[in-house]
Amino acid sequence: MTLFKRITLGLVFLTMACQLMTPSEGVTSGSLDLSSFPWKTGKAIKLHGEWKFFPHTLGELPPDASYALIPVPALWNEVPLRSGIENGKGYGTYILDILLPHESQIYSLYLPEVRTSFRVTVGNRVVLSGYPGPNKQTTKPSAQGQSFTFAAKDKIQIKIEVSNFHHKEGGLPNAPLFGTAEAIQNYILAESTMDIALTGALFMFGLYHFILFFYRNKQREAFYFGFFCLVFALRLPFVGSKTIYAMFPNIPWELVIYVEYASVFVLGILFLWFVDGLFPRFIETKLIRYFSAFVQFILVYGLIIKPEFYTEFEVVFQVLGVVYAVFLGIRLYQMVVKGLPDSHIFFLGYLILFFGFVYDVFLAYTGEGESSLSQIAVFLFFGVQSTIVTLRTARTFRKKVLLKEEFETINEQFILTNRFYAKFIPRDFLTHLGKESIEEVKLGDSSEREMTVLFADIWEYWDIIYSIPLENRILFTNSYLGRIGPCVRKNNGFIDKYIGSAVMALFDGGIQNSIKAAEDIQWELESYNERRRGFGYLPLHAGIGIHSGDTMLGILGEEERLESTVISDTVNLASRIQGLTKKYNARILVSLTSLMLHEDLDTIPYRILDFVRVKGKQETVMIAEVLIPGIDSISDQKIAYREQFEAAIFDYERADFASALNGFREVHKNNPDDIAAQIYIERCEYYQSAGVGEDWDGVSAWEK
Known part of the structure; x- marks a missing residue:
């Protein structure tokens, strides 16, 4: 599902929820007249207004009990004189009398989260969230909303007993919702569906950015934004309609409150790291680290103490949040002023996010309930982030196109000068060094x-060389090398150097280019051998070794004699892998770690060949043989029996030589030219008789 469809779906459900609910207009003096309300419209009523409130009273109300009229929704902290509860901690009973039509029908009442427990009584129906009591010991807190249905006519009385001793705020922060059973059910369904849809969208968006980071690990912003989305997705079931209770009905109230509070701090620091990834060094890294340390302290602090203590600092947290948001907004605005790429789009998305959350904080502070504005803001911010990713991808593509055009222009300008020199130092090598011309190269460039x-x-190179006249040796070598170069260049690689008949080529576009070049070389040699056989010459067999890794390209030598070269363990390992091709009679050998980076690995037939150790190093290298279908019968047979071969390999690694020997013999029986199978047969027979020690790891050491 595309992001646009997710946003549309969310807005549809939000609109549905709004249409299913309408504020009440006649809740005054603890009564409401709904005798003529058009229930057939399918709308529900939010019971805003003045309710009768009996402070310090639970259970049966005495006939002479005194009460006050206090607004709903509202916290006791905001109306201490009318509620009789100054610090938000206490208990009391809300009463509302409702006049209904004379016809009996099924109604429903839905009460969202209350600070911190409640009991609702309508007629003979009673529903609990937690357990309200007259003191902290007898009160069991809960953040779960409740709904129930009942049959009624003429009039009903809604009685809500509320108790709070575990939170800074007490009272009714959300107004109850009243209507027909169908209307209430539709409202709850729309609200829950929107929460689930947003949670799923956040999770998928976070997963997408993690995958993006996995393939482009230099894009730190993708990691932090993915983490931000996953934390936000985790937070959503703990806020609003508290859908976490649908999955875990007995989840502790303290955990729900902790996640609700702690996740805000985690989201804040992840958002800072995300901005730092998008616009590096524009926000002081030290400042972000200090804030990260503070957040870690808050998270540990919240685990140690009870919610009744750390919720006392809610106003402080809200003020700090606003200061943090304003500071970040100012820095983002400065980015816009300085003209940083994409900063204006990101600043617009941040403003949407900022006003959405500030509005929700304002509602929480004033006790007017909750809204879905922050959720809409998140959806819109997703659109902004997607726009930035799209623009950056398009810009990267345009840069590549411009670089290509620029390179072609430069090549034309310097073609007369560089035509000869480029044959000695490849132009690709100059490009990787950041040089436009060979005249710019100097000793030490890297x-x-x-x-x-x-x-x-x-x-067979040296056998052939010693069998032909001296004057033909260079011609023969060039005849062979002349077929290698085009295969390399065609697949976006370049030849760094020739070492006798050996060719060392470099590829910067991924392992798939080098594999394709190796296959092309083998096919080119097959075509060349047909011509050689026509003249009665010996056919040629080339072994190719491939490995990927970090390399250092540079200019070595002295001021009067320069040479381009590559220095790294990657070169050494690729050379050693090539040296094993003749031993195993393999056309192409690749380190398995490099082969796994291939974008279309499923399209390449290969088989795991051996576990080896580079001379002088302790690291084990797994090598694989890339097979070419149709190039010869030996390769086709290797493809046909590669599963049996690999199964025998793993038996060999586990020192199960009897099973491995049977497997290798079966492979060798069907393909007698499979030298690797023959080698393993000899190894298995040897180890079966000689035995292996406890340190057996199945690794073959490279001696050469």
């Missing part, structure tokens, strides 16, 4: 980057 290294060499 660039560190992640690249894929490909080594290719002919197995």
Whole structure:
């Protein structure tokens, strides 16, 4: 489901909820006349207005009990003189008399969260949230709203007993909702559906950004925004309609309140890190770290003490939140003034988010209940974030196009000068060094980057070299190398150097380019061998080794003699992998960690070949053999029996040599030219007789 559809769905449910509810206009002096209300419209009524309130009274009311008229919704803290409760902690009973039509029908009453427990009585129906008592010991807090249905006619009396000794605020922060059973059910369904839809949208949006960060781990903003979305999704069931109770009816009240409070601080710090990721160093990192430490203190502090203590600081938290939001807004505005890319769009989204949450904080502070404005603001902010991601992606694409055009223009300008030199130092190498021309290269220039290294060499090279006249050796070598270069360049790579008949090529576009280049080289050699056979020459077999990792490209030598080169363990490992191709009679060998980075791995037939250890290092490297369908019968047989081969490999690693031997023999029987299977047969037979020690790990050490 697209983001636009999610926003539309959420707005539809919000509109439905608003249409199903209408404020009452006649709740005065503890009574309401609904005898002529048009119930057929399917709307429910929010029971706003003046209710009778009997302070310090629970259970049966004495006939001469005194009462006051206090507004609903309102907290006792806001009307201490009328409620008779100064600090919000106490108990009392609300009474509302309602006149109904003479015809009996099924009604329903829905009471959202109360500070902190209540008992509702209508006729002979009673429903509880927690347990209200006259003191802290007998009161059991709960944040769960309740609804129930009853049959009535002529008149009813709604009695709500409220008790609070565990929270700073007491009273009715939300007005009860009254209407036909169908109307109330539709309202609750619309409210819950919107919460669930928003939670799901937040979760998916967070997951999307985590995946984006996984593939582009330099985009820190994707990680923090994904984390922000997941925390927000976790928070939603704990606020508003408290849908968490639908999943966990017995969840502790203290945990619900803690998550409601603590998640606000976590969201605040994640949002700061997210902004820092979008606009690096524009907000002091030290300041963000100090705030992060403060948030960690608050989270631990909230776990140690009870809600009745830390809720006392709610106003302080709200003021700090507003100060934090204003400060961040000022910094974002400064970004807009300085003209940072996307800052104006982000600032607009932040304003939407800011006013949505400030409005909800204002409602919470004044005790006028809750709204869905913050949820709408979140939806709109999602749209802003998606716009920024789209713009940055488009900008990156445009930059690549512009860079390509710029490179072509520069190439034309310097083509006469660089045509000859580029044959010695590839232009791609200059590009990676950030140079426009070879004249700019100087000793010590370097660039560190992640690249894929490909080594290719002919197995029979020296046998052929020593069998042909001296004057033909260069011609033969160039004839072979002339077929390698186009395969590399066609797949967005470049040749860094030639080492006799060996070719070292570099790829910056991912492992898939190097794999495709290796396959093209093998097919090109097959075509070349057909021509050689026609002249009675020996066919050529090339082994190719591939590995990806960090590399250092640079210029070595001295002032009068420069050479481009690449220095890294990646080069060393790729060369050693290539050296194993002849041992296993394998066309293409790749380190498995590099192969796993292929974007379309399922399209490549390969088999795990061996676990090896580089000489002088303790790290184990798993190598895989990339197989080419149709290139020869040996490769086709390897593809056909690769599952049996890999199963035998893992038996071998577990030192189950009997099972491994059976597997390798089966593979070798069907493909006698599978040298790897033959090698493992010999290994298994040896270890079966010689045995292995407790430190067996199945790894083959590289001696050369």
